[in-house]
Amino acid sequence: MLVVDPDRNSVTCEQIRLFCFLYRKKRNTSPKDTLENLHQINQDLIQNMSQNIYDQNEFFEKYIQLGRQVKGLDGAPEWPQIEKMLPDLKGLTILDLGCGLGWFARYAIERGATFVRAIDLSENMLKKARGMPNNGSIKYERGDLDELNLPKEEYDLVFSSLAFHYLANLPGLMQEIGKSLKPTGRLVYSVEHPIRTAPSNPSFLVHSKGDGKFWVLDDYQKEGPRVTHWVTEGVRKHHRTVETYINMLLKSGLKLTNLVEWAPTEEELKRFPERVDEYVRPSFLLVGATKT
Ligand SMILES: C[S@@+](CC[C@H](N)C(=O)[O-])C[C@H]1O[C@@H](n2cnc3c(N)ncnc32)[C@H](O)[C@@H]1O
Helix, strand or coil, X not given: CCCECCCCCECCHHHHHHHHHHHHHXXXXXXXXXXXXXXXXXXXXXXXXXXXXXXXXXHHHHHCCCHHHHCHHHHCCCHHHHHHHCCCCCCCEEEEECCCCCHHHHHHHHCCCXXXXXXXXXXXXXXXXXXXXXXXXXXEEECCHHHCCCCCCCEEEEEEECCHHHCCCHHHHHHHHHHHEEEEEEEEEEXXXXXXXXXXXXXXEECCCCCCEEECCCCCCCCEEEEEEECEEEEEEEECXXXXXXXXXXXXXXXXXXXXXXXXXXXXXXXXHHHHHHHCCCCEEEEEEECC
């Protein structure tokens, strides 16, 4: 039998045999029953593998045309708030998780950071990032954040923008981050807001009579993968509640310093009226933490 994630790669037969063995043991079922359940096993396996949608050409070609990829940090509405959460970057050693095209890594070097280790799963994203200016202080690396091992007390700042909601094993990564920060180190990250990742069918309802606009929220407390349309069909993200994000951080030995449910300022709203939707439901959750 071959288990294939159509988005990424295959699992070895050895892993499948082991999985079946564990499955039988755990559920006390016969091999026949296990065989009949292979579809479910396959689904379970796929849900826990990283999808790497950014290496699918149709998705990638559309994604890199988004404002935030064309204009960089200036095209990211939540960036001014994130910037306020950052420490002085001069002389810092930084880890950027899910670095994408490397906009933050280059910003950090321009602001005086000594070194940025920038990790991403997507060859497409890394190829483009490597093609942009780099004085040698940024080291781009291909890696899966779901399986990352980090060195002890290495980084002054761990940064991540809009990558953690793709991860099945975020608790494992958070432990690694806690370990890898220096005693004075900080974590700053953003994720798609849980109110956006929760729904089975993310969409607005417009009131037929009035001018009300409503976000359809369901399954908020049901954590786990969601496959929805975002840029293209079939994009898998992992939904977690705000409570889970925060407790995960605390369990990793970090202290919460910032929690922002991003919304535009009045001034921003005048310049970008379409951002009024953020007052109906926030799109971004921004989190800051320190090690001590
Ligand atoms: C929305 S993009 C954000 C890119 C960049 N941080 C930014 O803000 O412009 C999400 C990034 O996370 C990366 N990513 C998703 N899953 C990943 C994983 N399991 N390991 C490493 N990177 C991953 C994607 O390849 C993509 O570059």
